Amino acid sequence: MTIVSDERRGSFLGLVERDWRKHNFKIKGVNNDQDSPAIYAQSQGGFGVSLIFGGGQAFFEVDSPCVEESAVAESTTAPNGPSYEGVYPLPRPNVHSDFWSTGAS
Numbered sequence: 001m002t003i004v005s006d007e008r009r010g011s012f013l014g015l016v017e018r019d020w021r022k023h024n025f026k027i028k029g030v031n032n033d034q035d036s037p038a039i040y041a042q043s044q045g046g047f048g049v050s051l052i053f054g055g056g057q058a059f060f061e062v063d064s065p066c067v068e069e070s071a072v073a074e075s076t077t078a079p080n081g082p083s084y085e086g087v088y089p090l091p092r093p094n095v096h097s098d099f100w101s102t103g104a105s
Helices: 007-021
Strands: 027-031 040-043 048-054 057-063
Touching: 007 027, 007 040, 007 048
Parallel strands: none
Antiparallel strands: 027 040, 040 048, 048 057
């Protein structure tokens, strides 16, 4: 997971917001809190999406609209990186990016 420094969080949130708007997501709210900034949006299909920074990590979350429960097949491919299945707490980001990690210790 890539380290996103405090100095770059606003840029990251801005990029995500512009992309969501480009794809006709409705921005429902923005949290400008210095410690836990976030953006909340909704897709045209009713899916709620959010990007929240907290505890040194970025979290993308998706909420589905009301649906009927159905069976879902297990994935047929391995994760393209660690899956962290059953791992708690999640490890802290540890990948340094010359841009996104600028200013992070």
